């Protein structure tokens with residue numbers, strides 16, 4: 476019977492096949508804030524399998540009932556959130572909650588995995604599921620290798636009877652090239668590459684997925700998308716939040732490791748990749764990886780800036796500096812901002828600089844990609860210097876204002892020929908209804924149906940770490956410069972100089 480409804484078509488797509496999801500870190504923040512609301516949204520849109528079981532695993536002692544009410548609370552809070560305010564779908568929430576059981580476990584103890592094996596057998600009867608299992612590692616990175624070793628030793632990741640066993644690994648995947656390689660070797664001891672789903676939640680964002688659509692589903696952009704027409708590219712991921720309550724994680728991670736080799740480089744790869752032969756997972760991932768592998772070795776001294784926020788203000792409100800944040804070492808040199816200049820050694824991009832920046836405690840939350848086109852080659856208008864003509868820019872706005880904008884010059888009305896800059900501005904919300912989502916729905920669903928397109932393959936992760944290797948080496952020197960910027964500002968002056976040296980400037984955070 477299960478098989479009949481598995482392929483049921485719903486207005487949102489096809490239901491995922493019967494499976495069990497095991498969440499390690501079921502009591503944690505990620506599960507509460509993002510995974511559970513995402514699973515609820517999948518239930519609400521009838522994409523969750525008809526035959527479904529969820530086993531929450533964590534160290535705390537907790538009954539099934541207590542776990543369910545913990546989850547219910549987070550889903551209700553999510554649905555009541557002002558951004559998502561919607562009527563709660565009680566029937567689907569109830570169905571989701573009834574699929575859940577809880578297992579208290581010691582991640583390092585073999586006995587816990589014997590228990591987990593028994594539980595997986597038990598839910599086959601109680602919840603009419605089969606042997607398809609997704610293990611979601613929503614735990615600190617230090618546990619990834621050990622958990623997978625234990626799953627392997629207990630035989631829980633063996634794929635039998637044509638049914639799958641997949642492991643979703645959250646970021647960060649390693650902390651540099653060597654540790655990422657070591658972790659990968661450890662995982663590959665128990666898993667095939669096709670069983671590993673390396674998560675980068677930026678790829679779950681609609682606007683990020685739209686970069687490929689915009690480029691390859693329209694005829695007008697691609698002919699201009701190259702060194703003949705593009706002067707440079709800017710990628711910005713600016714956040715207003717500071718370190719929040721994450722000092723323990725952030726102090727040892729910093730902005731570069733936290734954002735560059737993963738989120739920002741994914742944006743870089745999608746912007747610069749060649750058209751894939753198909754939208755098959757490996758065809759897309761091949762092209763993205765090639766971009767990262769073609770990045771010219773960064774000169775850390777001249778082409779990078781790291782910064783740390785000091786006291787400042789936003790909208791008249793005083794903001795503390797990083798060193799005064801809870802849990803931060805008062806002498807910390809951890810960077811909260813990074814800017815990089817990269818070059819890509821291929822025929823499409825040779826000579827076109829890519830400027831990347833990301834930072835905490837900045838003036839605005841703004842993630843965007845700016846494609847800055849070249850100036851017209853000469854001025855047709857006698858009194859207008861070529862330099863005064865505004866170069867065209869295509870701004871792909873990722874968040875929070877989702878859309879795209881094209882800037883160009885137009886005549887200012889009047890007897891004189893004067894040129895002003897105007898915008899053609901597209902906002903997603905004007906055209907499409909925004910479905911309430913956490914961004915994790917697509918990724919969880921894709922893992923269930925075995926589509927790895929939006930997950931990182933190991934070669935791409937390694938290529939990312941390889942690019943930042945010179946920075947890590949340079950910044951390991953205690954004498955390496957650390958610029959400061961006021962919290963609530965647009966970043967350190969040194970980052971402006973990175974572009975200013977070639978008479979370019981960052982687009983203002985507006």
Ligand code: BG6
Nearest residue numbers: 646676677714716733734738874
């Ligand atoms: C996470 C980083 O991966 O991404 C955080 O660890 C960062 O430091 C977050 O704030 C940004 O994601 P989003 O979806 O809020 O833009």
